[in-house]
Amino acid sequence: xxxxxxxxxTALSCTYVSSMKHVKWKQQLNYKxxxxxxxxxxxxxxxxxxxxxTLFVVAIHTVSxxxxxxxxxxxxxxxxxxxxxxxxxxxxxxVMISGALLLPVQHESAGAFYxxxxxxxxxxxxxxxxxxxxxxxxxxxxxxxxxLPGLFVRMLSGAPVExxxxxxxxxxxxxxxxxxxxxxxxxxxxxxxxxGLIIAIFVTNAVSCYLPLLGIALPLMDRVVGTYxxxxxxxxxxxxxxxxxxxxxxxxxxxxxxxFTACLIFGTSNYENYxxxxxxxxxxxxxxxxxxxxxxxQRNPRSLPADGTFRAPGWLFVRLVSRYSYSVLLIHWxxxxxxxxxxxxxxxxxxxxxxxxxxxFALTFLFSLLGAILLDNTLFxxxxxxxxxxxx
Numbered sequence: 001x002x003x004x005x006x007x008x009x010t011a012l013s014c015t016y017v018s019s020m021k022h023v024k025w026k027q028q029l030n031y032k033x034x035x036x037x038x039x040x041x042x043x044x045x046x047x048x049x050x051x052x053x054t055l056f057v058v059a060i061h062t063v064s065x066x067x068x069x070x071x072x073x074x075x076x077x078x079x080x081x082x083x084x085x086x087x088x089x090x091x092x093x094x095v096m097i098s099g100a101l102l103l104p105v106q107h108e109s110a111g112a113f114y115x116x117x118x119x120x121x122x123x124x125x126x127x128x129x130x131x132x133x134x135x136x137x138x139x140x141x142x143x144x145x146x147x148l149p150g151l152f153v154r155m156l157s158g159a160p161v162e163x164x165x166x167x168x169x170x171x172x173x174x175x176x177x178x179x180x181x182x183x184x185x186x187x188x189x190x191x192x193x194x195x196g197l198i199i200a201i202f203v204t205n206a207v208s209c210y211l212p213l214l215g216i217a218l219p220l221m222d223r224v225v226g227t228y229x230x231x232x233x234x235x236x237x238x239x240x241x242x243x244x245x246x247x248x249x250x251x252x253x254x255x256x257x258x259x260f261t262a263c264l265i266f267g268t269s270n271y272e273n274y275x276x277x278x279x280x281x282x283x284x285x286x287x288x289x290x291x292x293x294x295x296x297x298q299r300n301p302r303s304l305p306a307d308g309t310f311r312a313p314g315w316l317f318v319r320l321v322s323r324y325s326y327s328v329l330l331i332h333w334x335x336x337x338x339x340x341x342x343x344x345x346x347x348x349x350x351x352x353x354x355x356x357x358x359x360x361f362a363l364t365f366l367f368s369l370l371g372a373i374l375l376d377n378t379l380f381x382x383x384x385x386x387x388x389x390x391x392x
Contacts, residue, residue, distance in 0.1 A: 045297040046239070047322040049097055049290060054325040056090035058332050058368065061165070062361040063087060065336075066348045076353055081265050085275060085282075086258075091168055092278060092286035094329070095228050096235025098172060102179055103236035106187045110180035117176055121326070123383060125169050128330040129155055132162040135334065165333050175232045182229075186236060198237050201230035202280055209279045231278055231286075238290050247291050254288015257281035320369075327372030328365075335371060336364045 067080040102117070133151065134142045142151060159166035186194065208225040211218060238250070261281050264271045275281055321328070340346050340363045350356040 043239075044318075045294045046097055046100060047318050048297070049093055049293050050322045050325050051318050052289070052293070053090040053093035053097065054321055054328050055365065056087040056093070057165075057329055058336070058365045059361050060084060060087035060090060061333065061336055062348065062357055062364060065360075066353055066357050069349055070353070078266050080353070082262055085261055085265070085285075088276060089282060089286040089289060092228075092231050092282060093289065094168065095172065095175065095231045096238065096286065096290055098175065099232040099235030100239035102176075103182055103186055103233070104239070106183060113180060114176075117179075118173070121169065121173060121176065124327065124330060124380060125166070125173075126155065127379065127383075129160060129163065129166065132334060133160055135338070136162045163330075163333055165329075169330070171228050174227060175229060178229065182233065186233070194237060198234060201234060202283065205230060205278055205283060206280045209274055209277075212273070225278060228278060231283065234283065234287060235290070238287060238294070247295055250284065250287045250291045251295070252288075253284040254286075254291070257284040257288070261285070324369060324372040324376060327376050328368045331371050331375070332364055332368040335368045336360070339367055340364050 063080055063083045067077055067084060070077040070080060102113075105113075130142065130151070133154075141147065154160060158170055189197070204221065205225050208218060208221045257280075261275050264275060340360055341348075344363065346356070346360050346363060348356045348360045351359070
């Protein structure tokens with residue numbers, strides 16, 4: 001045997017330790033960015049829908065901003081309005097995805113649900129709320145001791161003028177409050193009753209939306225419809241294993257609703273109150289998108305991730321955007337109107353409407369995603385660590 005050299009052993013040991021640290025660092029980075037590997041109960045179509053909704057929420061504010069700068073009588077305005085209708089379905093998609101994920105769960109106490117879900121939504125909401133108000137009014141004017149009671153009242157009152165898109169978060173928070181009750185109710189009714197409930201939801205929304213055309217106002221019904229509880233339950237219903245006939249119905253209704261809305265936009269005026277929000281045509285269109293993604297995923301099992309393919313570039317993008325979708329939803333308004341529009345001075349109508357819209361959309365989405373990744377892994381990570389220490 002040759003003579004043993006201690007230096008060789010030391011070098012090999014250092015190389016091994018270094019490689020193991022590198023592997024551990026890569027594993028930690030992968031977990032930080034993409035979360036844990038999906039399990040057997042993972043439903044990929046919901047993540048795909050969440051990515052679509054996230055892209056749509058950035059696109060709607062880009063396109064609606066371009067429409068606000070365009071002559072209302074022009075063909076460009078009508079086309080932009082059709083795209084506004086196309087993308088504003090993101091609001092319903094976010095609510096439906098939440099219903100599909102949360103309402104089927106039956107073996108979780110109300111206390112455990114509130115601790116797990118409400119804090120994950122409420123804490124980022126409070127932080128971003130303060131950031132938006134501070135960005136506009138200044139830190140001292142917002143966080144001085146004399147101003148804190150007023151700031152607290154503002155938070156309880158709803159979305160701030162600095163971030164009007166927060167209305168959707170308040171809707172989701174209310175739906176979280178009634179989730180335990182809805183879980184119990186939906187878990188104790190047969191499928192036939194659930195189908196009847198979905199029909200009743202569409203009828204109620206139709207009455208609330210279209211009766212004002214006859215001069216009839218129903219403020220109480222409007223408040224019920226405005227909670228989006230019906231959309232929440234619709235997401236639960238569509239995520240179940242429904243028949244092909246039911247899926248075909250929602251697909252057809254979604255296509256017809258989209259075509260009908262296009263006819264209204266190009267052929268009439270004063271249609272805004274009857275196509276947006278949770279109007280029946282918008283609900284059918286969003287339901288059609290939901291069913292389409294679900295149906296394509298189920299009919300093409302080869303397109304779904306198998307063992308190891310979660311690390312493919314396409315699925316890494318889906319997992320990344322899905323993981324940070326909530327923070328992108330919160331932060332993109334500030335990125336669009338401050339960073340992209342004021343600092344980078346991107347003209348939404350520059351280079352042609354579509355070129356300007358695409359440039360503003362792409363930059364807003366990119367910087368929103370980067371900002372969400374940064375804040376989630378620094379500020380909110382620190383807040384989470386503090387919360388865990390207090391629990392101990």
